[in-house]
Amino acid sequence: MKSWTLKLATLAGSAVLAAAAATASAQAAPAAPSSTVKIEKTPGAPYQTDDGWCHFTNWGGSFYCLRAPVDAVVWKKPDGYPQVFVLGTNRAVYSRWSTAPGVSSWYGGLGGSCKPESGFDSRANGWSITIACVGDDGGWWHNTRSTSGSWSDWKRGKGF
Template identity: 30%
Template sequence: MKRIKAALLTAAVVAGMTVAATPAQATSYCNVGGGTFICEYAMSTTTLPDGTKQEFGIGTDRAVWTRWTNSSGGWTSWTSMGGEWYSAAAIRTQEVYPYLFCLVAKGSDGWLWADCRDNGGNWTGWSHLPDPS
């Protein structure tokens, strides 16, 4: 069952994915919730069915950074998800499995990469997506 869900999510990610990269010379930085991020890539935000909000941004080190709301409604500290990204971390969801979603970003190699969250909040780790062409 896990493999079927993962395959469905991966297919949806690849089918609907376009990520725009910003030229390096245009880089400016924004402060969000105590973290510093590349403004041109914007923050990505999702709200889970239980009301938990989660934000993702590309930091000055080009890693994806995330934070989420805790049970009292406050925000956690920023946590690095690693990588070296040259686009926003786009969120791709599946309506059938609302707690499952993937982040997709363009890597330093020019290819798209994904890191997917399961129903329990665990992440798969970054993996290279197949060439969609």
């Protein structure tokens, strides 16, 4: 499988992958600020560790193992590359994707606060996708990516 390189500097500000970033930094040359880590173009399979968190075999991360109905939403975008959505350790929705040049972006928080036991639901149409989850108030909430790539704010209701 072809792998790509991501500069660790792009991890700045990611709360969910802070541990993964620290691990990757520790494995790199200590004094090299431009250290890089190889990133696969696909996330790989989710797996659970003894600490109870799920991770992707290729993309790492730490997120809830939901089981209701899925651990993560994996969206095959119209360009053929995947984008995944997970519920981070702080119960917010995070995403990671790969692109044609192979640059795989780390999770950027979409926010929200979802009940882990309720899982996710989603619908995609072309370059638009809606991610829905049950919020702390017990009701459905959704966030929609427009075809331009911008995300709406979280709105009440499932959205589809």
